[in-house]
Amino acid sequence: MGCDIVTCSTDTKFTHLAWQRSEKELANVKYTMAADPTGKLSRMFGVYNEDNGLDLRGSFLIDPEGKLMGSEMNFYNLGRNIEEQLRKFKANIYMAKKGGNEVCPSKWKDEGDKTLVNPGAKMVGRVHEALQGS
Amino acid sequence: MAETMTATTPPPVKLGQKVPEFDVETFEPSKGDFGTFRLRDQIANKRWTLLFFYPADFTFV
Numbered sequence: 001m002g003c004d005i006v007t008c009s010t011d012t013k014f015t016h017l018a019w020q021r022s023e024k025e026l027a028n029v030k031y032t033m034a035a036d037p038t039g040k041l042s043r044m045f046g047v048y049n050e051d052n053g054l055d056l057r058g059s060f061l062i063d064p065e066g067k068l069m070g071s072e073m074n075f076y077n078l079g080r081n082i083e084e085q086l087r088k089f090k091a092n093i094y095m096a097k098k099g100g101n102e103v104c105p106s107k108w109k110d111e112g113d114k115t116l117v118n119p120g121a122k123m124v125g126r127v128h129e130a131l132q133g134s
Numbered sequence: 135m136a137e138t139m140t141a142t143t144p145p146p147v148k149l150g151q152k153v154p155e156f157d158v159e160t161f162e163p164s165k166g167d168f169g170t171f172r173l174r175d176q177i178a179n180k181r182w183t184l185l186f187f188y189p190a191d192f193t194f195v
Contacts, residue, residue: 002181003181006171006183008187030163034171035160041158044154061183064176068147068150
């Protein structure tokens with residue numbers, strides 16, 4: 001299952017073009033750069049700051065049916081960890097494939113790592129044992 | 135700095151809910167051209183989308 005990365009700020013598409021062409025760090029980018037100068041899309045996700053017209057650092061994962069499956073928001077002074085973004089994306093793909101009765105605990109990194117199947121009444125107070133596989 | 139510390143409103147789209155249909159103008163570095171991104175195209179093509187918001191071009195992201 002594929003994923004498309006779409007970056008978005010309140011800059012215009014013309015500014016995106018100029019930035020991508022002038023900043024050498026962006027020379028090889030393949031992702032789509034979305035322009036939201038009115039803040040319409042940014043408000044939809046709650047990342048628009050009315051005070052300065054700039055977006056907060058928010059990441060949102062939307063599944064192939066258009067459902068919001070993940071959200072993370074940091075203030076201006078904290079960057080996002082791409083490893084964690086990737087972990088959450090992989091976990092979402094994995095769970096979508098497994099179909100509903102399997103959950104990925106916090107330490108899950110990749111396929112093959114321990115998951116919890118059918119978490120329910122039997123697992124209440126027994127998460128440690130379930131994670132040990134007993 | 136004081137004004138940027140203001141709390142923002144919580145996300146209107148909630149986790150697990152359908153994201154309202156949207157179109158947004160884009161620059162496509164792979165084509166060197168402008169375009170439009172539509173959520174309905176992603177749904178039609180069965181693709182996941184990672185929307186990555188950041189404050190401004192020409193700054194660190």
